[in-house]
Amino acid sequence: MTFTVAIVGRPNVGKSTLFNRLVRQRLALVDDTPGVTRDRREGEGKLFDLTFRLFDTAGFEDARDDSLEARMRRQSELAIEEADAVLMMFDARAGVTASDEVFAEQLRRSSKPVLLLANKCEARFAQDGLAEAFALGLGEPIPFSAEHAEGLDPLYDFLKEAIDVAAAAEEEPEEAEGEDAEDQSEPSALQLAIVGRPNVGKSTLINRLLEEERLLTGPEAGITRDSIAVDWVYKDRPIKLIDTAGMRRKARVEEKLEKLAVADGLRAVRFAHVVVLVLDAEQGLDKQDLTIASHTVEEGRALVVAVNKWDAVRDKDAAMAAVRDRLQRSLPQVKGIPVIAVSGLRGTNLDVLLDAVLSAYDLWNAKLATPDLNRWLADATAAHPPPSVSGRRIRLKYISQPKARPPTFIIFCSRPKDIPESYLRYLENALRTDFELPGTPLRFVLRKSKNPYA
Secondary structure, eight states, rough: OOEEEEEEEEESSSHHHHHHHHHTTTSSOOOOTOOOOOOOOOEEETTTTTHHHHHHHHOOOOOOOSHHHHHHHHHHHHHHHHHHEEEEEEETOOOOOHHHHHHHHHHHHHOOOOOEEEOOTSSSHHHHHHHGGGGGGGOOOOOOOHHHOOOHHHHHHHHHHHHEEEHHOOOOOOOOTTOOOOOOOOOOOEEEEEEEEETSSSSHHHHHTSSSSOOOOOTTTTOEEEEEEEEEEETTTTEEEOOOOOOOOOGOOSSSHHHHHHHHHHHHHOOEEEEEEEEETTSSOOOHHHHHHHHHTTOOEEOOOOOOOOOGOOHHHHHHHHHHHHHHHTTTTTTTTEEEEEEETTBBTHHHHHHHHHHHHHHHTTTOOHHHHHHHHHHHHHOOOEEEEEEEEEEEEEEEETTTTTTTTOOOOOOOOGOOOHHHHHHHHHHHTTOOOOOOOEEEEEEEEOOTTT
16 A cells, blocks of 8 residues: 655645655755745655655645636645645744635545644744644644754654554455465666657646646646656556656746756756657747757767647648758767657647657667677778878777667777767767667767787
């Protein structure tokens, strides 16, 4: 059984600070600006000997229209529905507000165990707010400080009791003797980051894959701020989908929050296995898209390009040709990057996109045999010998692949510093063609071969 806990409350009461403390990582963006968190973020929470699934939610605001605040509110309500227990936080320094009262009334109607945390109680003048909280009808408020880790003992007691009660309710008879209980260890999840400029449809695409409104979407650009990871399975392959904030050109990023969001997105790329770069089909491939693609390749991640909003394009052949041509001209070092036309809104071609992702992942993990590599090196250098430098010929003697993810090759040669980039590009293209490695980044390391007579 996986026990689930949701942290809820108004904007800027310290929910993300508590989330980061319990998952023991700085996963959620934290800032003094209200409303930093918008999507529901998940993580594995730990408190002493307890382990549980943890939700960080958007700040609750009593809005019921089609506004961004109302959509954020619905995401928080979904988190409460999925949770086994709820931690409601309020700012003890600010006291109980009308929004706290509305939220408390909603929680009282649910059957979930609720713990009321009076956060920011390290301040002396927080006592009045602590006393006001009894009127919320959620039991005794716990003096708490997410920033300074005060009040964790009563939080532990609450969670321990709630987990024990849930475990007792879920307890099943032990498996009969003689039955084979196979230990089938699950493969590690494929880390799939979805990146792109603002408002190209990244969150809509993920929602369509999940077949639920898991991520906040809307016409407003820049809704997503945190990088949100969601566990999923496709064709029996566990996948961790990571939605990221839209990345604008660096010169246009001025606000601190957007800088934090972009840095979080770049971090997601760094730890991903495969990156899907989402384009707006009507805008095509622009300079910022190429910057993101280049960064992905430099990080050594497998790259797949998804041309989204394809249903809105009139001349589809011309649009696809323009994307492929510019990609070929601007990223010649990585030939064969898959380009898939999709519609996240209508769900068009998403199976083709995911099959391309799985294929890119397999290529990214490719491991080539050393004898095959050395036969290939001999043929490649015979067809096109390395240039001579100062009248002396460079000899490439041996090649091996010490690691994959991405495929990395070591070439032992007589004068590694004198081999020009153009010749390395020739070797890379030849290797990519002969061993059928389209689109995946390849890395070469040159080392001076040892003198056997030294």
